[in-house]
Amino acid sequence: MGDKKTLRIGLIGYGFMGRTHSNAYKRLGDFFPDLGTRPVLKAVCARNKERVQAFAEQWGYESVETDWRTLIARDDIDAVDICTPNNMHAEIAIAAAEAGKMVLCEKPLARTVAEAQPMVDAVEKAGVKNTVWYNYRRVPAVTLAKQLVDSGKLGKIFHYRANFLQDWTINPELPQGGEGLWRLDDSAAGSGVTGDLLAHCIDTAMWLNGGIKDVSAVTETFVKERVHTASGEVQKVGIDDACIFHCHFDNGSLGLFESTRYARGHKALYTFEINGEHASIRWDLHDLNRLEYFDHGDDGIVRGWRSIHVTDGDQPYMDKWWVPGLSIGYEHTFVHQVADFFKSIDEGVDCSPTFREAQETQKVCEAVLASAEARSWKETGVTW
Ligand SMILES: NC(=O)c1ccc[n+]([C@@H]2O[C@H](COP(=O)([O-])OP(=O)(O)OC[C@H]3O[C@@H](n4cnc5c(N)ncnc54)[C@H](O)[C@@H]3O)[C@@H](O)[C@H]2O)c1
Numbered sequence: 001m002g003d004k005k006t007l008r009i010g011l012i013g014y015g016f017m018g019r020t021h022s023n024a025y026k027r028l029g030d031f032f033p034d035l036g037t038r039p040v041l042k043a044v045c046a047r048n049k050e051r052v053q054a055f056a057e058q059w060g061y062e063s064v065e066t067d068w069r070t071l072i073a074r075d076d077i078d079a080v081d082i083c084t085p086n087n088m089h090a091e092i093a094i095a096a097a098e099a100g101k102m103v104l105c106e107k108p109l110a111r112t113v114a115e116a117q118p119m120v121d122a123v124e125k126a127g128v129k130n131t132v133w134y135n136y137r138r139v140p141a142v143t144l145a146k147q148l149v150d151s152g153k154l155g156k157i158f159h160y161r162a163n164f165l166q167d168w169t170i171n172p173e174l175p176q177g178g179e180g181l182w183r184l185d186d187s188a189a190g191s192g193v194t195g196d197l198l199a200h201c202i203d204t205a206m207w208l209n210g211g212i213k214d215v216s217a218v219t220e221t222f223v224k225e226r227v228h229t230a231s232g233e234v235q236k237v238g239i240d241d242a243c244i245f246h247c248h249f250d251n252g253s254l255g256l257f258e259s260t261r262y263a264r265g266h267k268a269l270y271t272f273e274i275n276g277e278h279a280s281i282r283w284d285l286h287d288l289n290r291l292e293y294f295d296h297g298d299d300g301i302v303r304g305w306r307s308i309h310v311t312d313g314d315q316p317y318m319d320k321w322w323v324p325g326l327s328i329g330y331e332h333t334f335v336h337q338v339a340d341f342f343k344s345i346d347e348g349v350d351c352s353p354t355f356r357e358a359q360e361t362q363k364v365c366e367a368v369l370a371s372a373e374a375r376s377w378k379e380t381g382v383t384w
Pocket of ligand 1: 083
C-alpha cells in the first residue's frame, strides 16, 4: 500500500449514486489489491452542510464542500465524480476538465447531444481521463455475453431486444421536480425513460452488437400534468413515461427496445436477448449472476437453453470475489467500473465508455425522441 500512487476523489452529490460510488472506492483496495493507484476519499459536496457532513462522517470522506466550484478549485482533488441530476453534468464536467481534473460522470452524459458535445470537447482538449458510469457492462454475466459475441459463437446476429420496466410513477398525485423526483421534471432530467433507462439498454446494446443506424419510436406521457415541487403549481409534464422503439444495427440485425415506468409489478426489470445464427443469449437483471445460453451446435438430444451461473474464477471479474458458486450483486458493478478506471490509469489507456463513446448513446436517445415526435424514422448519426 505504501508504494501506491493516490487519486484524491471529490464526489459531487450524495444520493443513490453517491452511495454506490463511495462504496466502490472503499471496496477497491480490498478486492483489487494489485492496482498501482488507490483512491482517497478527499471531499464530498452537496448544498446542505449538515447533511453532507453527516454523509462524510458515515462514508469516511475527509472534508465537505457546499459549492461544487470550490471543490473543483481545490489543489488536493485529482478526480471529480459527478453524481448530480442530469442538468448539472455539463457545467460541472466542463469546469472540472478545464481545471485539469479527471472526470467520472454519471449517465446519461447530458440532457441532449448539443449539451454533451462541449463536455466531450472539454475532456479531450484538457487531455484528462474520463468515463461515464454505464455500469451494467460490468455485471460479470454481461461481460461474459460480450466475450461470447466477440468470439463469434453466435455467428451472424439477427435480433437484439431489450426491456427496462418500472412502475414507480403510476400515481398521478406524485409531484414533479425536487429531491427524489427530479426525474419527472424534463428541465432537470432532459427526458423520461429514454435518457434514464433506455440509455443503459442502448449503451449495452451498442457495446455488444455495434452501432444503431436508424430508429422508429413511439413515446407516451400517461400523466400529462403534475404539481411541481418548486412552484406548487400544476405544470405540464415534459418527460416520456414510456418509450418503444425499433431500429437497424450497422451489422444488419434488428433491434426492439421497450421502457416504461408504468409496468405494474416491475421495479427494475432490465432484460436483453440476442439471437444469432448459431446461438442465442439472454440476461435478466433480477437474476444478474446468470447468463442463459442456447447453442444450436449442441448434440440434438440434449440441446436446450442452459443457465450459466457466472461465478467461477475464470469468468469475468469473479476471481476477485469469493469462491466459485457464490453470487455477487448490483453494487459490485460499480466496484468493477472503479477497478477498470484505476487499471486504465496504471496502463495509460482510456476507460470505456469515455465521454466520446457515451455521446453515441446520447445520439441514439435524441433520434428516438425526434422519431417519436415526428412519427417517422430517424438516422442516428452514430459512428460506433
Ligand atoms: N448508473 C446507474 O445505474 C444510475 C442509477 C441511478 C442514477 N444514475 C444517474 O446518477 C445521477 C444522480 O442520480 P441519483 O439517483 O443518485 O440522484 P439522487 O437524487 O439520489 O441524488 C442527487 C444528488 O445530487 C445532489 N445535488 C443536486 N444539486 C446539487 C448542487 N447544486 N450541488 C451539489 N449537489 C447537488 C443532491 O443533493 C443529491 O445528493 C443522475 O444523472 C442519474 O441519471 C445512474
